[in-house]
Amino acid sequence: MAALRHFVPMRVFIILIFTAFTTGALAQCPKNPVISEELDEAYRSLKFAKFPRDAQVATDVLWSLWTRAPDNRAQRLLNRGMMNLRLGDLAAAEGFLSVLIKYCPDYAEGYNQRAFARYLAGNFEGALPDLARALSILPRHLGALSGKGLTHLALGQPELAEIEFRKEMALNPFTADRDLIPNLGTDL
Secondary structure (H helix, E strand, O other), rough: OOOHHHHHHHHHHHHHHHHHHHOOOOOOOOOOOOOOOHHHHHHHHHHHHHHHHHHHHHHHHHHHHHOOOOOOOHHHHHHHHHHHHHHHHHHHHHHHHHHHHHHHHOOHHHHHHHHHHHOOOOHHHHHHHHHHHHHOOOOOOOOHHHHHHHHHOOOHHHHHHHHHHHHHHOOOOHHHHHHHOOOOOOOO
């Protein structure tokens, strides 16, 4: 059992070393892709969506924009992190996403996905700074708003969660998180 405790940190260390040597650790991350017009168009579509399926199309476009990394190296790191999230290997996911954040500190999705990995691992306190950073870069990031609300709920902070869910709902009236807002409909 003691050997198992050392396995996870060692695996993350190996990922970090492997990534550094195979992807040019000294390279500089380019600027984020210019997606502001595409984001604005997707948010407009979302705002005027009349049906949930229309809102889903708009949110799918948003996710495709948020997950468009600044370059191929960043995209590989993001993809590896997200793949490990899907596989349930949270330590490996956090490792790849931490490398991504170190390489591209101004890329919001790296923080958002690492926050998700930390949330799934039960590290709610560790998720909040990443969510705050993602939102400082992209204030309308629906995933980060939802994640911040869910994290506050997990921490027993329903008032703070409601603030985030209401921000999210202002952008996406069809969000599933609307069901987590107390007294919605009676307080409007």
